Amino acid sequence: xxxxxxxxxxxxxxxxxxxxLRTALHKHDRGxxxxxGLDAAYDATTRAAxxxxxxxxxxxxxxGQIRWDDLFAPFARAWSGVRRGPLERxxxxxxxxxxPEVSGTISSDGRTLAxxxxxxxxxxxxxxxxxxxxxxxxxxxxxNTHYRSLEDLVLATADALATEVAALGKAGATLxxxxxxxxxxxxxxxxxxxxxxxxxxxxxxxIAVQAYFFPADRVLESLASFPVAQVGxxxxxxxxxxxxxxxxxxxxTVVLGVVDARNTRIETEREIAxxxxxxxxxxxxxxxxxxxxxxxxxxxxxxxxxxLRALMSAARSAGGVPA
Amino acid sequence: xxxxxxxTTTVGSFGKPDYxxxxxxxxxxxxxxxxxxxxxxxxxxxxxxxxQEQLDLDILVDGEMYRGDMIAFFAExxxxxxxxxxxxxxxxxxxxxxxxxGKVARPxxxxxxxxxxxxxxxxxxxxxMLTGPYTLLDWSYNEAYKTRRDAALALAEVVRQEAEDLQAxxxxxxxxxxxxxxxxxxxxxxAIEAMGIVTQNLKAKTISxxxxxDFAAIYPQVLxxxxxxxxxxxxxxxxxxxxxxxxxxxxxxxxxxxxxxHKHELESVDEAAAGIRRGLKYVSADRLLPHPDCGLKTxxxxxxxxxxxxxxxxxxxxxKELAAVPx
Numbered sequence: 177x178x179x180x181x182x183x184x185x186x187x188x189x190x191x192x193x194x195x196x197l198r199t200a201l202h203k204h205d206r207g208x209x210x211x212x213g214l215d216a217a218y219d220a221t222t223r224a225a226x227x228x229x230x231x232x233x234x235x236x237x238x239x240g241q242i243r244w245d246d247l248f249a250p251f252a253r254a255w256s257g258v259r260r261g262p263l264e265r266x267x268x269x270x271x272x273x274x275x276p277e278v279s280g281t282i283s284s285d286g287r288t289l290a291x292x293x294x295x296x297x298x299x300x301x302x303x304x305x306x307x308x309x310x311x312x313x314x315x316x317x318x319x320n321t322h323y324r325s326l327e328d329l330v331l332a333t334a335d336a337l338a339t340e341v342a343a344l345g346k347a348g349a350t351l352x353x354x355x356x357x358x359x360x361x362x363x364x365x366x367x368x369x370x371x372x373x374x375x376x377x378x379x380x381x382x383i384a385v386q387a388y389f390f391p392a393d394r395v396l397e398s399l400a401s402f403p404v405a406q407v408g409x410x411x412x413x414x415x416x417x418x419x420x421x422x423x424x425x426x427x428x429t430v431v432l433g434v435v436d437a438r439n440t441r442i443e444t445e446r447e448i449a450x451x452x453x454x455x456x457x458x459x460x461x462x463x464x465x466x467x468x469x470x471x472x473x474x475x476x477x478x479x480x481x482x483x484l485r486a487l488m489s490a491a492r493s494a495g496g497v498p499a
Numbered sequence: 500x501x502x503x504x505x506x507t508t509t510v511g512s513f514g515k516p517d518y519x520x521x522x523x524x525x526x527x528x529x530x531x532x533x534x535x536x537x538x539x540x541x542x543x544x545x546x547x548x549x550x551q552e553q554l555d556l557d558i559l560v561d562g563e564m565y566r567g568d569m570i571a572f573f574a575e576x577x578x579x580x581x582x583x584x585x586x587x588x589x590x591x592x593x594x595x596x597x598x599x600x601g602k603v604a605r606p607x608x609x610x611x612x613x614x615x616x617x618x619x620x621x622x623x624x625x626x627x628m629l630t631g632p633y634t635l636l637d638w639s640y641n642e643a644y645k646t647r648r649d650a651a652l653a654l655a656e657v658v659r660q661e662a663e664d665l666q667a668x669x670x671x672x673x674x675x676x677x678x679x680x681x682x683x684x685x686x687x688x689x690a691i692e693a694m695g696i697v698t699q700n701l702k703a704k705t706i707s708x709x710x711x712x713d714f715a716a717i718y719p720q721v722l723x724x725x726x727x728x729x730x731x732x733x734x735x736x737x738x739x740x741x742x743x744x745x746x747x748x749x750x751x752x753x754x755x756x757x758x759x760x761h762k763h764e765l766e767s768v769d770e771a772a773a774g775i776r777r778g779l780k781y782v783s784a785d786r787l788l789p790h791p792d793c794g795l796k797t798x799x800x801x802x803x804x805x806x807x808x809x810x811x812x813x814x815x816x817x818x819k820e821l822a823a824v825p826x
Contacts, residue, residue, distance in 0.1 A: 188593065190584040201591040245590055262735070263589060263761065265711045268682040270596070270638040272589035272711075440583060440598050441642040476584025476596070 177452075177461040178235040179491050180431060182353055182386050182408060183307070183471020185225045185240030186480050194477065197221045197242070218243050219295055226299050232484040236303045236465070238353070239296035241473075246273035247309045247355055248317070254288040255336055257281045261319055267357060267389050269438070269474060276318040278329065284336040286343035293347050306349045308337050310356020310385070311372040312365055317358070327368055334372035338379045345381035351405070353384045357470075359399065360390035366398045377403040384408055384431060388470040389438075391416035400425045410469040411451060412436045412443075419451065422458040430459050433469030435487045440479045448490030456494070466491050504784035504821065505775065505814040506557040508754060510708050510730060511628045511674065512569075512794035513562035514803055519543045523567075540564045541616065548620045554807050558672060558788070559625045561617035563796065569630045569676065570597055570638045572609070577657060579603035583640060598640045599650060605657045608664045615668055626672040627665035631707060632658050632697065633690035637679035648689045655696035666703045674706040674730070680721065681712035687720050695725045706730050706754065710793050714740045719747035730754035732792035734774055735761065744781045753782045756792030757813060758806045765805050771813035784821055789814045 188195045200217030203209045209217075225240030244250055252260045257280035263272045293306055311334040315326060323329040341352050354376060359366055377383055384406030385399060392399065392409050393416055399407050408431035411419040422430055434451045435443050452466055468487065472480035515523070522539045525531035547562035566572035574580040574597035581600045585593040610627065618625045632654035636647060644650035662673050675697055680690045698705045707724060710732035714721075718740070721729065733740060733756045757774035758766045771789070778787050789810050795803040 187587065188585060198591055198593065205591075263711075265682070268637070270679065270682075271587065274589075438640075439642070440640040473587060476586055478584055 177456075177491065178465045179233070179488060180236040180305070180465050180467045181229060181234055181238060181472065181484075182388070182431070182433075182467055183238075183241065183355060183437075184244060184473035185229065185242070185471070186473050186475065186477040187221060187240075187242055189477030191477070222292070222295055223299050226296060228481065229484070230300070230302050232481065233488045234302065234484065236305055236351070237300055238305055238307055239292055239300075241307065241471070243292060248273060248276045248314055250288050250292075251284070251309055251314070251336070251340075252276040255282055255284050257283060257322065258318075264317070267361060269389075271474070273317070276314060278318050278320045278322050280322055282332045282336050284339045286339040288340055289344060290347060293344055293349065297348060304349075305351040305353060305384070306341075306344045307353040307355060307386075308340050310354050310358060310369075311337055311376070312362070312369040313356045313358035315358075316362060316365070326365070330365075330368060330372050331375065334375045338376045341376055341381050341383065342379035345379060349381055351382050351384060353386050353408070354404075355386045355388075357387060357389045359385070359395060360387045360392050363394040366395045370398070370402060373402050373404060382406070384429075386431070386470075388433060390414070392418050396421055396424050400428070405429060406431050406465070408467070409433060411455075413438060413469045419454055420458075422455055425459065429463050429465055430455070431465045431467050434466050434490070435468050435483045437468035437470045437472050437480075437483065438474045440475060442479070442482050442486050443490075445486060445490045445493060448486060449494040452490065452494035504787075505818050506788050507811050507814045508556060508558035508626070508788050508790045509551070509560055509807060509810075510754075510756075510790060510792070510794045511560050511563060511626070511676070512566070512796035513547050513560075513564075514796050514798055514800045515564060516543050516546070516800060519564060537565075544613070544617055545620055548617060548625075550804060551807075552621060552623065554804065555811050556807060557623065559617070559621060559623050560628060561613055561625060563628065563794075565613055568594065569794075570635060571595060573630055573635060574639065576605075576607075576609040577603055578606055579643065580639075596638070596640060599636070599643045601643050603643075603653050603657050605660050608661060610661060611664045611668050614665055614670055618669065624671050626674050626706070627662070627670035627703075629658055629661055629665075629673070629675045629697075631675045631677040631680075631690070632693040633686070634677050634679040637682045647686065648692075651689050651693040652696065655693035659697045659699070662697055663700055666701055671703050672706060673701060673703045674708060675726065676708040676730075677724070678708060678710045678712070680707075680709055680724075681714060681717045684713070684716040687717050691720075691723050691725065698725050704728065708754075708793075710735075710756075715743055718743045722747075722750050726751070728752035728754055728788070730756075730788075730790070732756040733778075734759045734766070734771075735792050738774060738777050741777055741781055749781050752786040752788065753778060754788040754790050755782075757789050758791045758809055760791050760793045760795055760798060760806065763802065765802075766809055768809055768812045768816060771809050772816045775813055775817045779817075784818075 260274040261277035382405035386408035410433035705726040708730035
């Protein structure tokens, strides 16, 4: 059993010296530092996030998505055919994203995440994974004036994502999270997304579908046969039967969200360990990873790190229980 | 008021003048005491009341000069809450997301003195302004209550006390905002039940502001929200939510947003008037209240005034058209 994180890590903290990136962005806005100065701040914050994840003992880390304003920002900035549009509320979070506006044929040169990945790879000592946005989430939250149907947009998005994933693979990535909350927010579209995942998987790099914010009750069996190496499921933040039905997932690793990354209450070690032990009855330890339910950036930094500590110590204590 | 049709109003907040923003920063650093800050908050409130009168708005607001934001203000003044660390809202914007850490209670009224003060400055009605229980819940972390419904109903009880005190003080309009109401469309029943607690004893006109989200997901159920008037951001959405009302008629008074408050460009009076005319297809003029889409606190002062002026001029233009047409 391994521990991991998904999504973004807090970019700033309330502790002294914890607001360097925020300050740098303000200075950049006012023209007091140049792009290189801002890059340096992003890089320093990324290094610090990776170091924190590793110090906490997380087995498989990511880069904390420090440069991502929202799940779509890097792609909406880089892809042709897309630009960043108006602010909209992001699902049931009091957090906002810029709607991608699709007004032309989407295409990517595959370089979108090259710099981020290169930096993270040079810093990380633990196993490292990359991430991209999910095709269904991108397509259903975009303002589309170009493609004739949702299906066309989902597949065009998937093709661009496949280009990104292939490039990440060439640069050494061996696992890429595809963060796609729309799969569970809009379960009626899950089969439409299957073809999108087939295209992304064809890039030849193992991918993990990460479905969070909503229970996966209605799509569990569908996700179980997606062409992916890993299926990420939130069994903590809302009532769900998924924890009792994990045996639906065979031959794929289950990435189980066991601490609620959207509430400040810290789960007890016993609560978390119990969830893990329940999962181990249905999934062997070699196919089980445990994680926060979504990105830890929905929490203040001090709580995010407390959640990680709780996760790590519960994983250690539950790990001793035979499957 | 000269005319009872197309009464104009605003959603609630206005930008803080520079001297007040500076004073708030000084106060936060402990360099300015509470009484001195309050003097400046009162000065700014009076200035905004005068501006609203000069603009010829019909139903006024106090402008919320004494509030940081619409959650933290209530959290700071309620028992049972903690102010959490910083979390990101978007881009490089952060806020202190509050935590419901224990049983919530209201040790004393929060807004009644401010309402009284603002109303004492003008003959025009001033709205009492509260954040609704579902939004208080949804924009906070809940550590204390077992279910979200439990928390929403407990918050509703507290907001009810404040709303009734505003009514007792003389408020004729009480606005209980629920901008988070569509955060989880499957929970709309909780929002409706909670609002029912807040408004159960109110005779004042009750209003709820809703913005930024998928209104289609909660329509027409939102018509069951027990308030007299829904206050909607429509300009920002190109008025697309009005199409929903072709199938399910709108049954309440509607405050209609006719200028977008999150872009700098100023709408023309004609453009804003066209928005009112679109609304008139669904709501009669005596039940339609033009206003800006949302609170104006993120806009510079001059821009806010310009946006409000467009609203008032557009309403006057359409009123004139209506008067010219024999009924």
